[in-house]
Amino acid sequence: MQTSIHPTAVVSSKAQIGAGVEIGPYAYIGEGVQIGDYCIIHPHAVLKGQIEIGPENEFYSFCVIGEKSQDLKYQGEPTYLKIGTNNVFREFSTVHRSTFKGQTTEIGSYNHFLAYTHIAHDCRIGDWCVFSNNATLAGHVVVEDHVTIGGLSAVHQFCRIGKFSMIGGCTKVVQDVIPFSLVDGNPAKLRSLNLVGLKxxxxxxxxxxxxxxxxxxxxxxxxxxxxxxxxxxxxxxxxxxxxxxxxxxxxxxxxxxx
The missing domain is CATH 1.20.1180 (Udp N-acetylglucosamine O-acyltransferase; Domain 2)
Structure with a gap:
């Protein structure tokens, strides 16, 4: 499979495009973006900034990946975003680079970010996580492997979300979520073991x-x-x-x- 770039796409000459990549109409690929093999960039997707993207990721229309931090402390220093393999970023999802010079926002592999999800600066996401529509992380949040975050839920900065846990929809998280647990509510309460997820x-x-x-x-x-x-x-x-x-x-x- 050869790399395919639509004539209307805007691709920087300083971007690095891997083998078999598909870039759709009106997509924007900025300077410093590195795209791994066999990624798919749908029409109108935006990838910009210093991003290292592994193979076989898919970016849907109107997602914005690698934009600068919204943190007011950010002064324009060179910062980074690293993305693993086989992730899906659905429509209007956003992921920001780190706030601090030389540091990195990190996303693992096999994650699914549904429409309108937001990953803020300096977050670290593990593998095999699902972020439902409008799930939102503030800065410096750590999400371990196999986590499910329900739609319209928000996580406070510096919280940790333990592995194999689940956050129910419309939940406000301001403390750490214990691994293997299910939390729900506003504010969040520990409800039970994430039994369905474990099975x-x-x-x-x-x-x-x-x-x-x-x-x-x-x-x-x-x-x-x-x-x-x-x-x-x-x-x-x-x-x-x-x-x-x-x-x-x-x-x-x-x-x-x-």
């Missing part, structure tokens, strides 16, 4: 049982977070998932949603 990802009954025990302590144990953490650490045979929850809570700077 879809083939977690064993033993793994799920361990996680149910941990979530029960955090939800219904009548304990504060320090006491719940002490009880979790008393478990003699800890699964990897239980250890992940313990480490996540210990590392939290904003506190965790309960």
């Amino acid at each position: 879809r990802n083939h977690f064993s009954e033993e793994q799920i049982k361990s996680l149910k025990f941990a979530l029960k302590l955090l939800l219904d144990g009548g304990l504060n977070i320090s006491q719940a953490l002490e009880e979790l650490e008393k478990v003699t045979e800890k699964t990897q998932e239980l250890m992940a929850i313990i480490r996540f809570i210990k590392d939290s700077e904003r506190g965790v949603i309960r």
